Amino acid sequence: MISTTSSTTEMVTQGKLQINSVDYVEDKTTGRLGCFGWLLVILSLLLITIVNEYERAVIFRLGRITDRKPKGPGLFFIVPCTDDFVKVDLRTVSFDIPPQEFLTRDSVTVSVDGVVYFRIYCPISSVANVSNAHLSTRLLAQTTLRNVLGTKNLSELLSDREGISLSMQEALDEATHAWGMKVERVEIKDVKLPIQLQRAMAAEAEASREARAKIIAAEGEMKASRALKEASLVISESPSALQLRYLQTLNTIAAEKNSTIIFPLPIDILQNFMQQK
Numbered sequence: 466m467i468s469t470t471s472s473t474t475e476m477v478t479q480g481k482l483q484i485n486s487v488d489y490v491e492d493k494t495t496g497r498l499g500c501f502g503w504l505l506v507i508l509s510l511l512l513i514t515i516v517n518e519y520e521r522a523v524i525f526r527l528g529r530i531t532d533r534k535p536k537g538p539g540l541f542f543i544v545p546c547t548d549d550f551v552k553v554d555l556r557t558v559s560f561d562i563p564p565q566e567f568l569t570r571d572s573v574t575v576s577v578d579g580v581v582y583f584r585i586y587c588p589i590s591s592v593a594n595v596s597n598a599h600l601s602t603r604l605l606a607q608t609t610l611r612n613v614l615g616t617k618n619l620s621e622l623l624s625d626r627e628g629i630s631l632s633m634q635e636a637l638d639e640a641t642h643a644w645g646m647k648v649e650r651v652e653i654k655d656v657k658l659p660i661q662l663q664r665a666m667a668a669e670a671e672a673s674r675e676a677r678a679k680i681i682a683a684e685g686e687m688k689a690s691r692a693l694k695e696a697s698l699v700i701s702e703s704p705s706a707l708q709l710r711y712l713q714t715l716n717t718i719a720a721e722k723n724s725t726i727i728f729p730l731p732i733d734i735l736q737n738f739m740q741q742k
Contacts, residue, residue: 512545516552521588524550535588553588557649560603564657567611573619576657579630581606581637582650590645598644602637606651609636626653 516522516537524531524541526548535553543550564578583602585591591598613633614622622629630651638648658666700706 512543512548513540514543514550515540519554519556521553521555522550523553523588523592524548530589530593533589551592553585553591555585555588557582557584558599559583560599560606561654562603562606562610564655565607565611565614567615569615569617569619569622571618573662574659575614575619575622577610577614577622577653578655579606579610579633579651579653581648583637583641583646583648585645586647587645590643595644598641598646601644602641602646602648605640606633606637609633609640612636622656629653 514522516539518538521535521537522541523535524543526544531548536550559580559582562579562581564576566574566576568574581602585598595601610633613629613636617625617629630653634648634651637651638646641648700710
């Protein structure tokens with residue numbers, strides 16, 4: 466009995482030693498990362514970022530812009546602990562200018578809206594020189610619209626939209642140049658006038674049209690009287706021409722009104738009676 470117990474104890478002890486040795490070997494192998502493990506560690510310290518063809522990334526490293534130029538398009542790496550980046554869209558952006566009410570130079574209240582097309586040509590300036598380039602451009606477009614149109618008369622506003630658009634574009638482009646913005650186009654969409662002013666302008670236009678029509682009719686009468694005077698001088702030189710004109714008139718009347726009967730009375734007979742009196 467004693468020998469059996471001692472042999473059993475030795476077997477248990479050997480089994481424990483074998484298990485401990487296996488655990489030690491496993492701990493030793495798991496402590497090694499290997500090449501692939503170290504590669505994952507290095508990549509985990511870097512952040513992979515991709516920007517599209519129409520985008521650029523402005524990278525700030527410890528608060529300063531790196532290389533003084535934007536990154537992209539494509540793939541680049543940044544360090545999460547020290548780097549920060551801002552994506553900038555280089556495509557042309559359009560926005561509507563809300564209707565702006567103002568007084569023209571001739572004291573007429575009108576409401577005008579428009580549309581602006583712009584793009585970012587310098588990503589670093591658009592990030593470093595202004596907090597929000599898009600919002601700043603929108604607000605500046607509204608004030609510029611009021612300032613430019615406030616110096617125009619109502620007639621200039623209605624007839625010279627192209628010139629107003631060009632002046633607005635030049636003013637906006639000059640003001641946003643420091644922000645890295647390029648204003649490509651400005652268009653005036655609609656000019657809204659008060660209803661009473663519309664009625665007054667319609668009445669004025671109708672009166673001017675009637676006046677021009679009367680002037681044209683008077684000029685026509687004057688030219689017709691001159692032509693009749695010249696025709697009378699020609700007819701007075703040839704008595705047969707008067708007879709031919711008389712027959713032509715009869716032919717015209719007979720063609721239009723067949724029931725009309727005309728008895729011609731020579732003027733010479735009347736002149737004889739007048740001379741006798």
